Amino acid sequence: MNDNHSIINKGLRGVTVASTKISDVDGQAGKLIYRGYLVQDLAERTSFEEIAHLLLFEKLPDEKELENFTARLKEARDIPREIIEALKTRPADSLPMDILQASIPMIANHDPDIGNYSLEACQDRAVSLIAKFPGIIAAWERIRSGKNIVPPNVELGHAANFLYMLKGETPDDDAEHFFNVGLVLHAEHSFNASTFAAREVASTRAHMYAAVTAGVGSLSGELHGGANVRVMEMLKRIGSVDKVEDYINRELDAGRVIFGLGHAVYKTDDPRALILAPMAEIMCKKIGESHWYDISKRLEEKTKAAFKQRKRMDIFLNVDFFSASLYYAMGIPTDLFTPVFAISRIAGWTAHVLEEQFAGAAAKPALYRPESDYIGDYCGPEECSFTPMDER
Numbered sequence: 001m002n003d004n005h006s007i008i009n010k011g012l013r014g015v016t017v018a019s020t021k022i023s024d025v026d027g028q029a030g031k032l033i034y035r036g037y038l039v040q041d042l043a044e045r046t047s048f049e050e051i052a053h054l055l056l057f058e059k060l061p062d063e064k065e066l067e068n069f070t071a072r073l074k075e076a077r078d079i080p081r082e083i084i085e086a087l088k089t090r091p092a093d094s095l096p097m098d099i100l101q102a103s104i105p106m107i108a109n110h111d112p113d114i115g116n117y118s119l120e121a122c123q124d125r126a127v128s129l130i131a132k133f134p135g136i137i138a139a140w141e142r143i144r145s146g147k148n149i150v151p152p153n154v155e156l157g158h159a160a161n162f163l164y165m166l167k168g169e170t171p172d173d174d175a176e177h178f179f180n181v182g183l184v185l186h187a188e189h190s191f192n193a194s195t196f197a198a199r200e201v202a203s204t205r206a207h208m209y210a211a212v213t214a215g216v217g218s219l220s221g222e223l224h225g226g227a228n229v230r231v232m233e234m235l236k237r238i239g240s241v242d243k244v245e246d247y248i249n250r251e252l253d254a255g256r257v258i259f260g261l262g263h264a265v266y267k268t269d270d271p272r273a274l275i276l277a278p279m280a281e282i283m284c285k286k287i288g289e290s291h292w293y294d295i296s297k298r299l300e301e302k303t304k305a306a307f308k309q310r311k312r313m314d315i316f317l318n319v320d321f322f323s324a325s326l327y328y329a330m331g332i333p334t335d336l337f338t339p340v341f342a343i344s345r346i347a348g349w350t351a352h353v354l355e356e357q358f359a360g361a362a363a364k365p366a367l368y369r370p371e372s373d374y375i376g377d378y379c380g381p382e383e384c385s386f387t388p389m390d391e392r
């Protein structure tokens with residue numbers, strides 16, 4: 001116990017727990033770097049497949065490498081029939097993140113090589129998980145709405161194929177492009193909560209499926225990946241631009257958060273939000289529902305002003321602020337926004353698990369074991385004397 005009994009609640013802010021070559025976030029400058037590349041340079045010029053290759057294999061693929069990697073991903077897309085049958089037994093109102101999380105150990109059960117811990121076997125597992133996440137989410141959406149499952153289409157890339165399996169029709173060019181950009185932007189973000197959860201489990205030498213299962217659980221929380229769902233619910237609750245200010249005042253007065261703003265690391269607008277904003281505008285306009293974008297813009301402006309006035313501090317956009325209206329305008333059900341985040345972040349998680357388990361001295365894989373400060377004062381400074389059951 002520390003002497004002055006002060007409560008420690010910093011949540012590891014400012015603590016460096018490992019070295020990594022995968023990505024970096026410069027919160028002051030608003031820079032996000034994937035293996036040396038600024039995300040702004042990658043967002044609109046690469047496919048998610050290229051980014052997954054970059055994260056897993058430390059290089060942007062050349063044409064031949066991309067062709068091979070894409071073929072590998074396509075081959076691994078099929079979800080074992082037994083897993084689909086198991087999903088059909090789940091209550092239709094199950095939370096989609098729970099469905100995703102529950103599916104991962106089932107994928108492990110179908111890994112014939114599960115006892116093989118070689119780098120190649122673990123890379124295969126990463127490819128398999130990246131390939132299968134979209135199919136699990138799409139299958140769950142079809143099952144819960146009583147529709148036939150749409151098998152993957154080998155003609156389509158990762159982004160288009162997910163939308164195709166979800167809705168049963170090939171997306172138009174805008175939807176495919178914007179969804180791909182969304183996948184690229186959400187793929188990796190250094191030691192955020194879910195990545196740290198995955199790495200922490202990987203540090204025990206548990207297998208990749210166990211690590212990724214932890215990552216999905218962590219992402220589901222509303223302060224992390226779950227925030228994109230809350231942003232859309234918030235926009236719907238507000239309903240129109242003229243109600244924005246009342247909403248902000250009510251929420252802040254009640255001590256509640258405005259979702260999609262604020263970040264543990266960024267001290268300027270999240271660069272990903274700035275890329276997603278114009279896409280959200282285009283898509284909302286395209287479906288004749290520009291008000292979602294308009295409400296978002298007013299909410300951004302008024303929340304920033306309210307923070308200046310109330311807390312004498314600046315608050316900034318995070319990635320979830322505009323992904324919400326973008327995905328909504330693409331016809332993705334709101335409760336699938338966080339699973340969609342996971343479809344992308346699985347690339348980052350698996351890259352981190354590989355780094356944690358195989359990077360050797362560079363990343364110094366070590367079992368994470370932080371200290372805690374014991375503040376239990378049940379019997380004063382001494383230990384309690386044991387009371388037998390009949391004397392309690």
Ligand SMILES: CC(C)(COP(=O)(O)OP(=O)(O)OC[C@H]1O[C@@H](n2cnc3c(N)ncnc32)[C@H](O)[C@@H]1OP(=O)(O)O)[C@@H](O)C(=O)NCCC(=O)NCCS
Pocket residue numbers: 222223224225227256257258259260261262263264265315318319320
């Ligand atoms: C992400 C988040 C948990 C980071 O919190 P943090 O590390 O404590 O951020 P800061 O240190 O900058 O917060 C400073 C203050 O602003 C408050 N704050 C931060 N974001 C806020 C928000 N979106 N709405 C209301 N208040 C917020 C904090 O509670 C804190 O208040 P306090 O000083 O009275 O304790 C927080 O910004 C948040 O809850 N955001 C909304 C949820 C969200 O969008 N999550 C997705 C993140 S990518």
